[in-house]
Amino acid sequence: MTGRRIKLLVLLASAALAGLTLAAWTQTWYILDLDGSPSVEATGSTAAPALTALALSELVLVGAIAIAGPFFRFVLGALQVVLGGTIALSAGLAVYSPVAASGSVVTKATGVEGQSSIAELVTGVEPSVWPIASLVAGVLIAVLGVAIIVTSRSWPGSTRKYQAIKVEPDPRSRSSVDDWDSLTRGGDPTE
Numbered sequence: 001m002t003g004r005r006i007k008l009l010v011l012l013a014s015a016a017l018a019g020l021t022l023a024a025w026t027q028t029w030y031i032l033d034l035d036g037s038p039s040v041e042a043t044g045s046t047a048a049p050a051l052t053a054l055a056l057s058e059l060v061l062v063g064a065i066a067i068a069g070p071f072f073r074f075v076l077g078a079l080q081v082v083l084g085g086t087i088a089l090s091a092g093l094a095v096y097s098p099v100a101a102s103g104s105v106v107t108k109a110t111g112v113e114g115q116s117s118i119a120e121l122v123t124g125v126e127p128s129v130w131p132i133a134s135l136v137a138g139v140l141i142a143v144l145g146v147a148i149i150v151t152s153r154s155w156p157g158s159t160r161k162y163q164a165i166k167v168e169p170d171p172r173s174r175s176s177v178d179d180w181d182s183l184t185r186g187g188d189p190t191e
Contacts, residue, residue, distance in 0.1 A: 003154035010151070011062050014080065014144050017137045018058035021087055024130040024137070025051040030098045032106060033124035040109045042102035044130055047094040051134060054087045058141060070153055077148030084142030091134035098125045 025044035033039050044051060061083065065076045094101035099115075099122050106118045182188070 003151070004156050006147075006151050007066075007155040010144055010147055011066055014065075014141060015059060015062045017141050017144070018055045018062065021051055021055035021058070021134055021137045021141075024091075024134040025055065027128065027130045029094065029128055029131050030102050031126040031128075032099070032102055032122050033126070034106065034110065035121050035123050037110050037121075040102075040105050042098075042105045044094075044134065046105050047098070047101035047131065048090045048134065050090045051087065054083060054090065058083055058087070065148060069157065070155075073152035073155065074149055077145050077152060080145030080148060081142045082145075084138050084140070084145055086138070087141060088135055088138030091131055091138055095127075095131045095135055098127060098131075 025048070027044055028041045029044050029047045030042040031039050032042065058080070061076060061080055065073055065080070068076055099106075099119050102125075103115060103118045106121060107113050110121060112118055112121055
């Protein structure tokens with residue numbers, strides 16, 4: 001597989017996983033059955049509020065990696081590993097303790113505060129697929145960050161479009177202004 005193809009696959013997969021994380025953030029993660037009250041829904045924005053910022057950061061990072069040189073690809077790949085780990089951690093905390101992650105929704109619906117009081121009030125939790133999808137997306141983003149670190153040396157360089165160019169006058173078309181500029185720089189305008 002060529003470096004160009006690896007680069008394309010890694011960047012597209014990273015962007016797709018960031019999009020999946022954004023989509024998961026908007027969905028219902030848990031339905032909590034409450035003692036003596038109607039059930040409440042907790043979305044990803046409640047259970048893992050940091051996911052939107054992390055997913056948007058990942059999208060920006062994909063764009064930066066696409067045009068970065070070899071050294072910065074390595075640095076940005078390491079940043080992607082950290083970002084993917086943070087997404088997985090945020091989703092993992094919600095998976096580990098759905099009642100704690102959804103506490104604000106329960107408090108808003110019932111007026112009951114405090115983790116132990118909320119835990120006593122919740123009689124059942126129905127999870128959806130979205131918390132696990134976010135957790136898996138975070139892990140895969142981190143794995144793709146490792147892939148960037150390992151394979152980025154074989155990727156093609158950025159095109160001339162992103163490289164700085166230096167414009168110099170054509171030596172055959174010198175004018176008196178060019179002679180004065182040459183004299184100012186310490187050159188001999190008679191050469």
